[in-house]
Amino acid sequence: xxxxxxxxxxxxxxxxxxxxxxxxxxxxxxxxxxxxxxxxxxxxxxxxxxxxxxxxxxxxxxxxxxxxxxxxxxxxxxxxxxxxxxxxxxxxxxxxxxxxxxxxxxxxxxxxxxxxxxxxxxxxxxxxxxxxxxxxxxxxxxxxxxxxxxxxxxxxxxxxxxxxxxxxxxxxxxxxxxxxxxxxxxxxxxxxxxxxxxxxxxxx
Numbered sequence: 001x002x003x004x005x006x007x008x009x010x011x012x013x014x015x016x017x018x019x020x021x022x023x024x025x026x027x028x029x030x031x032x033x034x035x036x037x038x039x040x041x042x043x044x045x046x047x048x049x050x051x052x053x054x055x056x057x058x059x060x061x062x063x064x065x066x067x068x069x070x071x072x073x074x075x076x077x078x079x080x081x082x083x084x085x086x087x088x089x090x091x092x093x094x095x096x097x098x099x100x101x102x103x104x105x106x107x108x109x110x111x112x113x114x115x116x117x118x119x120x121x122x123x124x125x126x127x128x129x130x131x132x133x134x135x136x137x138x139x140x141x142x143x144x145x146x147x148x149x150x151x152x153x154x155x156x157x158x159x160x161x162x163x164x165x166x167x168x169x170x171x172x173x174x175x176x177x178x179x180x181x182x183x184x185x186x187x188x189x190x191x192x193x194x195x196x197x198x199x200x201x202x203x204x
Contacts, residue, residue, distance in 0.1 A: 008171050009149040013100040013122060016151055019168060020103060021091035024195040029082040033187040085109070087195065092119070099124055128153065159183055172197035 010016040085108025092102040100122045107115035119131045122143060130138045141155035150167035164178040176193040 009168060011149075013143065013145050013151070014094075016145060016149075017101050017103055017122065018091050019171065020089045020166075020174070022089060023198040024087040024089065024174065025084065025198060026087045026108070026193050026195040027082070027084045028191055028193040030189070030191040032189055086198075088115075160188060172199060 008019070010019050087108060088106040090104040090106075092104055094101040102119055102121045104117055104119055106117040109115055117133045118138065119133075119135075120128055121131065122128045126142050126144065127140060128143050129140050132138055139155055141153055143154075144152045146152060148167070150165050153164045153166070155162045160180050160182050162178060162180045164176060166174065166176045168174050174195040174197070176191075176195065178189075178191045179187065180189045181187050
């Protein structure tokens with residue numbers, strides 16, 4: 001996908017989503033914030049979600065499924081782990097002309113199993129819906145494009161809220177941060193991803 005510098009930084013959601021289109025090498029660090037003083041606390045295993053559904057929250061982050069990393073082996077280090085992989089994002093043109101469009105997100109392979117694609121459909125009114133590959137509804141949330149050019153996605157569950165912020169420092173460099181907080185305001189989990197777009201070499 002050719003990126004025009006005249007379109008950077010994106011000023012509206014449709015332009016932002018188009019800029020997300022491509023193959024990204026993502027390097028992600030994940031932090032377990034709850035029970036920080038308990039060395040026996042176990043991180044949740046990767047479950048194909050940006051902030052995987054837990055027994056407490058049962059919600060997933062919108063850019064789910066990009067954590068192929070295993071659990072930490074040393075108990076004292078189980079509060080943190082990191083991993084890398086290829087995240088595929090395809091922009092889908094909107095059906096209605098006044099809508100911003102959608103994204104088809106395919107996470108990295110996990111344990112030699114290919115990632116399961118999911119669709120994020122964005123509405124002009126500030127909402128989005130996440131669907132599985134078959135089109136079944138998974139969750140809903142809200143979006144806000146801030147004046148600094150970052151996109152914030154919010155999903156609320158029964159016991160927790162996940163907020164993910166995405167921004168570009170360059171057309172081919174994208175950063176993401178996600179924080180899950182319980183309803184009482186206490187933090188549960190967080191992650192930070194640095195993503196570099198894979199660009200094909202021009203033909204000789």
